Amino acid sequence: MTLRLAVAEIPETHLLELQDQLPPDETPRLMKLAVEPHSELVFNIVFKRQGKAVNTQGRVQVQLYIPCDRCLDSVAHEVDETFHLLLLPEEQLNHLGPETILSTQDLDTRYYDKGWLELGELLEEQTMLALPLKVLCSATCQGLCGNCGVNLNHAECRCSEPDFLDSPFAALQKLNNDD
Ligand SMILES: [Zn+2]
Ligand SMILES: [Zn+2]
Secondary structure, eight states, X not given: OOOOEEGGGSOSSSOEEEEEEEOGGGOXXXXXXXXXXXXXXXXXXXXXXXXXXXXXXXXXXXXXXXEXXXXXXXXXXXXXXXXXXXXXXXXXXXXXXXXXXXXHTTSEEEEEBTTEEOHHHHHHHHHHHTSOSSOOSOTTOOOBOTTTOOBTTTSOOOTHHHHHHHSHHHXXXXXXXXX
């Protein structure tokens, strides 16, 4: 069950405002990208329709847990983003007149299919656009050992030890220890 709205339900005479929350199971793409269950996605959208063109202004808020780029630990990330989109019917994609191009050049444009606005997908997309390209649990994150995969923030890795034992210095150290 995803959130959708029929374009015909938006009155042309006045603004339509929607405010609601989506539970995590209605935002499956966010669920896939997160490492822990996320909060409800809180949104409000104001729709203004003129013929088949729908102007939308909205805000999306959700707390996501995404993996750290280096160590894969979960990092809490708060999304609070406003957006402004022009939604046009898909059939206009193929023959944009000069007047449409003029009116859309300042706005992000999306295309809807068969008279329905897929609001769940739109809100997921806006959330994903708001995520940083690189997320780190901390600026000093040590990451994972490339050899054994241990999280070097939580544990010490012993990968370098066998190399040390095989080296000539290890033999020297052994002599010293025997003294
Ligand atoms: Zn990390
Ligand atoms: Zn290691």
